[in-house]
Amino acid sequence: xxxxxxxxxxxxxxxxxxxxxxxxxxxxxxxxxxxxxxxxxxxxxxxxxxxxxxxxxxxxxxxxxxxxxxxxxxxxxxxxxxxxxxxxxxxxxxxxxxxxxxxxxxxxxxxxxxxxxxxxxxxxxxxxxxxxxxxxxxxxxxxxxxxxxxxxxxxxxxxxxxxxxxxxxxxxxxxxxxxxxxxxxxxxxxxxxxxxxxxxxxxxxxxxxxxxxxxxxxxxxxxxxxxxxxxxxxxxxxxxxxxxxxxxxxxxxxxxxxxxxxxxxxxxxxxxxxxxxxxxxxxxxxxxxxxxxxxxxxxxxxxxxxxxxxxxxxxxxxxxxxxxxxxxxxxxxxxxxxxxxxxxxxxxxxxxx
Numbered sequence: 001x002x003x004x005x006x007x008x009x010x011x012x013x014x015x016x017x018x019x020x021x022x023x024x025x026x027x028x029x030x031x032x033x034x035x036x037x038x039x040x041x042x043x044x045x046x047x048x049x050x051x052x053x054x055x056x057x058x059x060x061x062x063x064x065x066x067x068x069x070x071x072x073x074x075x076x077x078x079x080x081x082x083x084x085x086x087x088x089x090x091x092x093x094x095x096x097x098x099x100x101x102x103x104x105x106x107x108x109x110x111x112x113x114x115x116x117x118x119x120x121x122x123x124x125x126x127x128x129x130x131x132x133x134x135x136x137x138x139x140x141x142x143x144x145x146x147x148x149x150x151x152x153x154x155x156x157x158x159x160x161x162x163x164x165x166x167x168x169x170x171x172x173x174x175x176x177x178x179x180x181x182x183x184x185x186x187x188x189x190x191x192x193x194x195x196x197x198x199x200x201x202x203x204x205x206x207x208x209x210x211x212x213x214x215x216x217x218x219x220x221x222x223x224x225x226x227x228x229x230x231x232x233x234x235x236x237x238x239x240x241x242x243x244x245x246x247x248x249x250x251x252x253x254x255x256x257x258x259x260x261x262x263x264x265x266x267x268x269x270x271x272x273x274x275x276x277x278x279x280x281x282x283x284x285x286x287x288x289x290x291x292x293x294x295x296x297x298x299x300x301x302x303x304x305x306x307x308x309x310x311x312x313x314x315x316x317x318x319x320x321x322x323x324x325x326x327x328x329x330x331x332x333x334x335x336x337x338x339x340x341x342x343x344x345x346x347x348x349x350x351x352x353x
Contacts, residue, residue, distance in 0.1 A: 026222050032248040033231040033240060037204045040187040043175055044122065047135035052172045053250075054207045054228050057221075058105075059175030059192040062096055062115065062154075063166065070274060073331060074163070077170045081110065081193065091161030098152045102193045102216040104178050110193050112148040117179040119146045119156070129183055139168050195221035204230050242266040252276060256317045273317060275329035280313065302344040303353050320345060 036050035043051050043059065063085065066076040079085075082096040102110040121129035123140050142165070144157045158165060168174060177183075181191045190198055195215045199208035207228040211221055229246075231237040237253060240246050242265040254262060259271060282304070284291040291297055306320040319326060319336075326333035333339075340346050 027224055030223050030226045030248065031246045032226065032228055032250065033237045033246050034207070034228045034250050035230075035232050035234070035237065035253060037230050037232070038201075038207070041190045041198065041201060042183065042186040043173060044118075044177065045131050045133045045135070045183075045187065047133075049172075054209075055190065055198075056172050056175070056194075057196040057209055057226070058190050058194045058198055060102070060194050061169065061172075061174050062098075062176060063170045064172075065170045071328060071331065072167075072170070074167065077166060081115075081176055085166070091163070092158045094156040094158070094165060096154050096156075098154065099216060100152055103214055104181075104193055105191045105197050105212060106181075107214075108178070108180060109151075110176075110178075111151040112154040113151075114176055114179050115154040116146045116148055118175075118177045119143065121177065121183070129177070129179075131183060132187075136173055196226065199225065206230060238262065241269075256314045260315075275325065279321075279323070279325075280318070282309075304344065305349045306345065307347070307349070 034050075034054055036048070036053075038051045038054060039046055040051065041055050041058070043055060046052075061080045062082040063077050064080040065072045066078050069076045081099055081102055083099055084097045086095050087093065088095070096115070098110075098112055098115070104110060117126060117129060119140065120126040121131060122134065122137065123143055124134075124137070125145075142158045142160060142162050144159050147155050147157065149155070156165070175192065175194075177186060178191055185191070188201065193216070195212050195217070196209035197212050199210040201207050207230070209226040209228075211224050215221065231240065234253065237246070237250065238258070238261075241249055242262060256273075259273075262269060263271065284297065284300070286292055286297065291300075310316060310318045310320065319329070321330075321333050321339060322342075324330055324333035326335055326339065334342070344352050346352055
């Protein structure tokens with residue numbers, strides 16, 4: 001048995017860019033390394049962000065979380081391939097009105113049939129689109145069917161009310177696939193409706209995305225392309241960044257202790273910190289002495305100096321919390337005032353002890 005003790009806040013990461021308005025200027029190739037080697041280009045068949053991060057730009061969702069707002073919630077969901085959506089009075093039907101000007105990268109029009117094909121595939125109802133892996137099949141336990149009304153309307157029929165269903169559709173793991181492109185092709189040569197097309201994908205070497213000139217959102221994307229070399233060694237990647245080989249670091253690549261070194265070597269870098277959405281925990285073996293004694297474990301819980309823990313490991317850039325992150329990084333965690341009242345979590349360490 002293992003007991004998590006003193007659950008602390010999320011680690012803070014740093015994203016670095018060459019200029020604050022980098023993405024607002026039209027033209028140019030963004031160069032951003034990536035540590036993971038994506039197993040395929042098919043987001044629906046992979047379980048990790050190693051596919052979502054480099055390939056999400058190839059696709060579109062029906063709806064998407066606002067990418068400019070750090071905290072995802074129902075209030076930050078925005079239209080993507082859908083122009084609007086509405087619930088039936090009983091909360092079991094979710095209807096989307098779709099855009100009429102989106103095209104797949106091969107020139108074929110996007111229609112409501114593609115929406116139905118995608119979720120028939122995900123729920124195992126499709127006769128032609130079969131997934132090799134379906135890591136998020138459990139997301140759609142409540143989805144009974146998808147129906148269409150013309151080319152620009154699709155309705156999701158649920159077995160019971162589920163307001164969170166819209167949140168699942170807004171995830172980066174929920175792109176719309178085409179009816180006419182085989183799932184086998186989607187693993188290596190995907191066709192999407194997104195702002196970028198796949199230019200090149202060499203396993204363990206590089207990913208290249210190129211601008212989609214026919215993208216249905218006028219004036220976007222700003223970039224001509226994105227080059228993403230696969231660089232698993234953090235030291236090599238950091239040297240590449242400070243030397244100017246890359247314009248931006250990979251997500252979660254820069255820890256707070258490493259940030260000081262990067263600032264010293266690349267003074268022109270723009271640095272931004274954000275929550276990693278996870279915890280750092282002190283874990284003990286409750287089967288082995290002395291931690292098999294519940295009183296010892298309770299004493300440890302009260303004695304930990306959480307502020308010093310954060311100061312040493314993250315140079316003060318974290319928040320003491322429980323299993324769930326507190327606001328503003330999280331939604332469900334206890335606010336600080338409430339957490340301070342929990343035994344062992346108050347700011348007066350001597351009093352806690």
